[in-house]
Amino acid sequence: MIRSSIFLCCSLVSSFLFAQALPPYNPVTAERLLDPEESNWLMYRGSYDSHGFSTLDQIDTENVDGLVPVWSFSTGLREGHQAPPIVNDGYMYVTTPQNHILAINARTGDLIWRYVRYLPDDLQQFHPTNRGVALYGDRVYMATVDAFLVSLDALTGELIWEVAVEDYYNGYYMTMAPLIADGKVMVGVSGGELGIRGFVAAYDVMSGEEQWKTYTIPAPGEPGSESWPGDTWQTGGVPVWLTGSYDPDLNLAYWGTGNGGPWMGDTRPGDNLYSSSVIALDVSTGELKNHHQYHWNDSWDWDEVSAPLLIDFERDGRSVNGMVHAGRNGYLWYLEREADAINFVDANPYVYQDVFTSVDPVTGRPEYDMTKKPGTGYEASFCPSLWGGKDWPPAAFDPESRLMFIPANDNVCSTMVGEEVQYSPGRSYMGRGTSENGGFFVRPGTDHIGELQAWNVDTGERAWTTTFESQNWGPVLATAGDLVFMGGTNDRYFRAFDSRTGEILWEQRTNSGITGVPVTYTLDGKQYIAVQSGWGVDAQREQNLLNMAKGESHYVPQGGVIWVFALPD
């Protein structure tokens, strides 16, 4: 399973043209990951709690309108550029669609090395993207769309080992940034549209030896298996395709899980544990310690794969060791995390949602308006759309202002009908029939889709909302400069917002639409903001459907560029 680079066919092109005074590489230790310095951005959301927040405040509400581009770098690739630039003391690592890794001198924008992966001709990419590297020691890690985990030398880009996590031919693929903790590198798999059985697997961070593998669908006889009839558990989907959060005190990693497959719930009657849930895995053993299912027997393609933000909040005069999740199902979920339990606290809609009729105040279990639940041969319309109130783009949390920032989409809905589908390895296993206009519509009488929302986690109240006519696919960065950074709209802008009011304070039009995760860091004490611009995947897909619905032909150019901004010296 594990192969050394010595056996692989690699070509290496060296050049000294761009030789720069790069500092010695600063190895990434477990301690640094536990307490990341503000000068770097070492992991997908900057820290294990997934806050997407930086304490840097040189760029603030008073001076942000002076931000200017410092350098940019064209990736030469199309499709969705969603990865954050990961920065470690002057070294920047950026992944792209098709599993390239660019190692860049963060000071100059010069390329240090580029890893290019040959992908099999018979691969199918439902989601042609990648969401970033993980760092440990002097290595770089990437999960690939052909279902491998690769470990590279951070200085040279040479492949140290690669592990076949699963067989792409059977529908497995990966797009997430790996999570490294407790000496392990953890990944989850995509492929819920292709009849997979989802799992999270952990590998020794140095050797690549598999440590554990935990399925998101229990096998017969395991707890929860009664929620899957017959053999449906074998091909029931429930992927894990976004990086988990990690609580080092409990040594638990919290992962969001996808919906069951095929898409229509009536093909798999039951709650379908642990679909559309958050699961807590013991990082030492992989044991599934506890879970909370946001909604049961999904029929709406409402993945709940975004990991909850680990946030301690106030409720009724009590401090809750909690976590918060803006669900694709349109509800904002507040949960309590303990060593042996995940407790429901409360949940309320943050966008228009017409499916849930109630949420049990004790368990959090929703009840449905069954006329809004599509089935095999039964067409139903529902809001929010299959992309949900918030899809994959991560929310952020400012612990000082107590505000959580949600990149939301409101007023768009779906129509779906199920059709019978036969399982065949690696082939589409969604069972969705054809509906008018691709099964997508905008609520009549509404004037916008995209939103940036701010919620006070202690009061549960919404602080402000800034709206956009366009859909919003923008990941969020929050900083101690009272700023929120986000792109996401189809007009190609990258923007800075006043985190206290939502006012747009600065914007820069870029080459393409921005669905990349923004980051911030310092070099020689000076603060920078970096983000990838590169529209594609579901943002483009929604644009196609909006064009059809509105009779328009709005065009968003594709092609990836890394942008770096700073204040003038």
Place this chain on the structure above:
Amino acid sequence: MRKNTNIGSSYSKQDRVAKPISRRSVFKMGLATGIAVPMSALGQSPNRLRPQPGDQLVFEEGPNQDALVRPELLELEQRPLSALARDPATEVLRDGSRLNRVMITRIDSEKMSARYQANAAEGVIAYSAVCTHTGCDVINWDEGRLRMACPCHESQFDIYDGAKVVGGPAPRPLAMLPLEVVDGIVMVAAGFRGRVGFTQQF
């Protein structure tokens, strides 16, 4: 500091985790256990070869699943069905690669763009099932506009115009498989016209 470009070898089929349920995996097990598997003169398993001239077509789904494709088994402008080629001499079904799969339907030949009419046989046409964008199976069907559609990214293809791209991000038409009818049976007349599948960017 060096500036390097590493071209990573992505996979070895022997190293991949094989699931026993796929025919392809059964074939690989044959390789591993030394069981004789017919190989073509080129060293490639015949079930992995693209459809060859003289091959028959077999329905892979629908009411006539596993039956030979005949024109009368397809309704005019019906939803395309997936099919695979089969060597009539050896009865090898070319199911060793998803790139071999085609979608077939029946059209009004007189309405077909002239340059593609020769590829149809008594109205039966076959396009590669693999989208030229990112390689997904083109299984959706817009009945009103007679377009094949990809469920992944909404690319749409005009079946009357050589699978010309009429929507979505696909960069090229679907490859077309020329057909002929011999003794009432639909057969492959020539290899794919156009490149099958997506093209990786570098």
